[in-house]
Amino acid sequence: MTGKPASLLEVRDLTATFHRDGAPSRVVNGISFDIAPGEAVGFVGESGSGKSVTARAVMRLAPEGSSIEWGGRIRFQGQELLSLTEREMRDVRGRRIAMVFQDPMASLNPVMSVGAQIDDMLVRHTGVSTRAARKRTVELLGLVGIRDPAIRADDFPHQFSGGMRQRVLIAISVSCQPDLLIADEPTTALDVTVQAQILRLLMRLRRELGMALMLITHDFGVIAGMVERVYVMHRGDIVESGEVDTLFAAPKHAYTQALLAAVPRIESTRRPA
Amino acid sequence: MLRMILVRLALTVPILFGVSIIAFGLMRALPGDFVLAAAGTTAVSDEVLAVTRRNLGLDRPIWEQYGIWLGNALAGDLGTSFATKKSVVSELLPRLAVTAELTLMAGLLAMLMGATTGLASARLRGRTDWVVRGLNSLLLAVPNFVVATLIVLLFGLYFPTIGIFNYVPFARDPLGNIGSLLLPALSLALTVSVTVSENTRAAVLEVSSQDYVMVARAKGLLARTILGNYLVKNALTPVITVTGLQLAALLGGSILIETIFTIPGMGQYLFDSVSRRDYPVIQAIVLVSSTIVLLMNVLVDIAYARVDARVSYD
Numbered sequence: 319m320t321g322k323p324a325s326l327l328e329v330r331d332l333t334a335t336f337h338r339d340g341a342p343s344r345v346v347n348g349i350s351f352d353i354a355p356g357e358a359v360g361f362v363g364e365s366g367s368g369k370s371v372t373a374r375a376v377m378r379l380a381p382e383g384s385s386i387e388w389g390g391r392i393r394f395q396g397q398e399l400l401s402l403t404e405r406e407m408r409d410v411r412g413r414r415i416a417m418v419f420q421d422p423m424a425s426l427n428p429v430m431s432v433g434a435q436i437d438d439m440l441v442r443h444t445g446v447s448t449r450a451a452r453k454r455t456v457e458l459l460g461l462v463g464i465r466d467p468a469i470r471a472d473d474f475p476h477q478f479s480g481g482m483r484q485r486v487l488i489a490i491s492v493s494c495q496p497d498l499l500i501a502d503e504p505t506t507a508l509d510v511t512v513q514a515q516i517l518r519l520l521m522r523l524r525r526e527l528g529m530a531l532m533l534i535t536h537d538f539g540v541i542a543g544m545v546e547r548v549y550v551m552h553r554g555d556i557v558e559s560g561e562v563d564t565l566f567a568a569p570k571h572a573y574t575q576a577l578l579a580a581v582p583r584i585e586s587t588r589r590p591a
Numbered sequence: 592m593l594r595m596i597l598v599r600l601a602l603t604v605p606i607l608f609g610v611s612i613i614a615f616g617l618m619r620a621l622p623g624d625f626v627l628a629a630a631g632t633t634a635v636s637d638e639v640l641a642v643t644r645r646n647l648g649l650d651r652p653i654w655e656q657y658g659i660w661l662g663n664a665l666a667g668d669l670g671t672s673f674a675t676k677k678s679v680v681s682e683l684l685p686r687l688a689v690t691a692e693l694t695l696m697a698g699l700l701a702m703l704m705g706a707t708t709g710l711a712s713a714r715l716r717g718r719t720d721w722v723v724r725g726l727n728s729l730l731l732a733v734p735n736f737v738v739a740t741l742i743v744l745l746f747g748l749y750f751p752t753i754g755i756f757n758y759v760p761f762a763r764d765p766l767g768n769i770g771s772l773l774l775p776a777l778s779l780a781l782t783v784s785v786t787v788s789e790n791t792r793a794a795v796l797e798v799s800s801q802d803y804v805m806v807a808r809a810k811g812l813l814a815r816t817i818l819g820n821y822l823v824k825n826a827l828t829p830v831i832t833v834t835g836l837q838l839a840a841l842l843g844g845s846i847l848i849e850t851i852f853t854i855p856g857m858g859q860y861l862f863d864s865v866s867r868r869d870y871p872v873i874q875a876i877v878l879v880s881s882t883i884v885l886l887m888n889v890l891v892d893i894a895y896a897r898v899d900a901r902v903s904y905d
Contacts, residue, residue, distance in 0.1 A: 377809055382799045412811030419809075424802035429824045429899050438820065439810045474900040490810065 326395060326530050327353040327376065327498060333389035334371045334554075345371050347554040348390060353498065358524060358531040360541040360562065362577060363551035369534045372551070373500045376532070377417055378407050395497065413443040416491035418520075420503040422483035426475035432486045433459070433471030436493050443494045458489040462519060481512035485519065492523055499524065500532045505540060517544060538581045542566065550574045592896060599892060603885040607878065611664070614877035615657050618870050624649060625673045625868040647673055660874065669878070670871035674864070679875045683857065687879060690849070690856035692761070694841045696769070696776035697783070701841075702834055704780065705787025709830075710823070712788070713795035723792075727785045736847040739778035743851060746774070758854050775852040779844050783837045790833045794826035801825070827898050835891030839884045 334346035346368040353359050361369040371386075378399060380386040392399040399410065419425045427435055433455050440451035452471065459467035462485040475483060484504065491499060501520060505513035521544060524531050533545055541548055541562060548565050550558040550573065558571040569575045626643045644650045648659070663670060669679040712723040730738075746755045755774055759767040798804065799822060807821045846858030853859070857876055864872035895902045 379805065379808055382804060408811045408813065410811070411809055417806075417809040419802060419806060421802055425806045427803045427807070427821050427825070428901060430820060431900075438812060438816060442810070442812055442816070476901050487806070490806075 324354070325352045325393075326355040326357070327351075327532075328393040329372075329376070329391070330393075331390035332372065332375055332392065333387075334368070334375055335387045335389070337385040337387065342387075345554050346375070349551075349554075349556045350390075351549055351556065351559070353530050353532060355497065356524075356528050356530055357547070358533065358545040360545035360548040361532065361534045361551055362536065362538060362541055362548055364536055364577070366553075367551040368554040369551045370502050373417070373502050373532060373534050376498075376500060377411055377415060378402075379411075379417075409443075412439055412491075412496070413494045414496055415498045415500065416494070416496040417500040417502065418484070418487055418491045418504045421507045422480050422487055423507065425487055426483055428475055431472050431474055432478065435486075436471075436490050439490060439493050454493070455489075458493050459486070461492075461523070462486070462489040463515075464489075480508055481515065484508060484512075484516050488516070488519060488523065492527060492529070495527055496529060498530045498532060500534070502534045503536070504533075506535070506537075513540070520544075538566075538578055550577065592893075595896075596889065596893065599889045603882070603889070606885060607881060610881040611661060611874070611878055612657070614874045615660065615870075616653075618868070618873050619653060621868065623868060625870065628866070628868045629674070660871070664875075664878070669875040672864075672872050673869045674867050674872075679871050683860070683872070683875055683879065686855060686857045686860045688761075689854060690842075690845055690858060692768075693772055693776055693779065693845055693849070693854065693856060694838070696772055697779035697841050697845070698834070698838060700776055700780035701783040701787055701837070705784040705834075706791050706830065708784070709788040709791025710795055712792045713799065714818075720792075723788065727788055730781050731785045735778055735782045735844050736851060738781055739775070739848050739851045742774055742778050756853050758852075772854070775848050775854060779841060779848045782844070783834075783840055786833055786837055787830065791826065791830050794829045795822055798822050798825040824898070828895060828902075831891055831894050831898065835887055835894075838887045842880050842883065 329352070330350045331348045332346055332350070333344060333348050335342045335344045349368075349372065351359075361372065363369045374380070375388050376392060376394070376399070378388065388400055390400070394410070394415065399407065402410070426432065430438075433452060436455040436458055437448050437451040440446060440454055441448055444451075446454075456467045456471055459471055464470050464482065464485060470478075475486075478486065488504075499520075504520065505516050508516060517540065520531065520533075523529070531545070533541065535541060545562055548559065548562050549556050550565075550571065552573045558565065558569065558574045565574065566578070569578055624644075625647065626640050626649070629643075630640070641650070648656060651659075660670060667680070669683070671677065672679055672682060675682065708723045708727075712720045743755055757771055759771045761768040804817065804821050807817045812821075845856060846861055848854070849856040849858035850862050857880075861873065861876045863869075864876070
């Protein structure tokens with residue numbers, strides 16, 4: 319790779335087809351989008367719109383026990399991800415593209431200490447010893463706002479609240495300083511007050527580490543103030559895209575208008591959609 | 592943790608007390624007694640029978656017999672065999688060692704076979720899954736004494752050079768001893784391995800669909816790290832439970848297997864003693880086996896806490 323690519327992630331005509339019981343069902347119908355280095359991009363849509371599958375396509379992660387077929391092109395830093403072998407893809411996952419998932423209560427291994435779950439990733443991608451990794455793990459736990467990180471690193475997931483677990487998962491995802499962080503509904507399972515803290519944390523880390531952010535949500539309220547551009551997804555298609563301010567001010571597509579109207583507002587009375 | 596172990600150990604005392612009553616009562620509820628069994632078909636006068644019973648203490652009220660036996664047992668004396676006139680402890684210990692070895696070997700084999708097939712079944716799916724589950728159903732349907740008999744027949748008819756009835760004592764030839772117990776242990780292990788296999792398969796499938804496995808994949812971890820630290824570690828708890836509980840099945844199964852393969856273990860000793868109504872021996876074996884099963888359960892509980900940090904007994 320020579321020079322800085324204009325686009326960090328360049329997706330063209332992406333399709334995703336599930337194969338269950340022989341009957342294929344297409345959930346993403348050939349979508350195209352770009353993410354520039356360091357840029358924050360939102361993907362909004364209701365459940366079933368294909369946004370999570372799109373996110374997982376970039377990681378090439380199929381749900382366990384299902385067979386999924388990707389089509390189209392996914393170029394990341396000039397490299398075609400869909401043509402990589404599984405072994406090569408494992409070097410991309412976590413190291414260059416990392417992901418934060420929806421449900422922090424279920425996303426940590428219950429029988430490993432949280433520290434060990436960051437250690438193993440550091441050992442895997444940076445080749446340091448477990449002992450050296452632990453030093454960095456403690457720094458990372460401190461970075462995401464865990465108090466007494468050196469002590470807490472030896473605690474197990476069940477000793478943490480939902481918000482704290484999501485912080486741990488964020489620490490895991492940024493541990494190898496990825497160029498792209500995918501956050502798939504990172505606050506959906508959390509209390510409203512905790513949601514704001516987690517979003518602020520993601521914003522701060524993105525700024526400090528210079529990562530690009532792909533934020534997936536069904537909630538326009540989460541998008542506001544977090545991202546620069548938005549793609550609106552509906553039934554496997556991107557129906558509208560643009561600068562977040564423009565889109566908020568003048569949504570063109572009827573579905574976008576409906577989604578925006580679904581966000582409860584305190585300052586204004588309800589208006590017809 | 593230490594408190595839990597002590598509490599669990601203390602709880603085994605009342606259980607063993609109950610077991611001792613049942614063992615004592617059940618034996619005496621069986622028709623006939625040692626004296627009649629020993630007389631067999633020989634015509635013996637009632638006077639002779641009465642004298643023999645008095646000598647063995649069988650003429651006393653049953654609660655008194657129980658009291659004497661319990662008192663001695665608490666002092667570590669499990670009585671004297673009616674048949675051999677030797678102390679039960681001295682006769683039982685070497686046999687217990689043989690049975691323990693057989694059960695341990697069978698347990699290890701069952702865990703090894705069960706865990707491997709269960710894991711392969713859950714991970715590889717497809718044809719492997721199909722074959723493993725088919726074999727499991729077959730093995731579950733066939734009792735282990737039938738398998739043992741088939742093994743005896745197979746080796747007896749086609750490989751007579753491999754002596755299947757030549758039990759070699761450990762002290763004489765350790766390797767030969769293990770070799771001579773291998774086939775009996777295998778036939779004892781098969782049924783239990785099915786239970787372990789099916790439970791391993793279910794546990795691994797359950798764990799595979801958990802979010803944290805997806806997270807592990809998203810971290811780019813190597814397949815073997817995910818398998819060891821994420822899948823197997825989490826699937827271990829249910830597998831430990833069933834394996835621990837199956838120990839009772841192994842002990843029970845060893846009675847039949849030892850009889851079929853003529854291994855001088857506790858099982859064969861029990862079998863002979865029941866036919867002879869040799870009460871002290873039977874009671875001792877029931878008590879010792881129950882103690883082993885109870886201790887195993889405590890060990891299983893300890894293993895839980897070691898494997899899963901969420902399990903706390905405080």
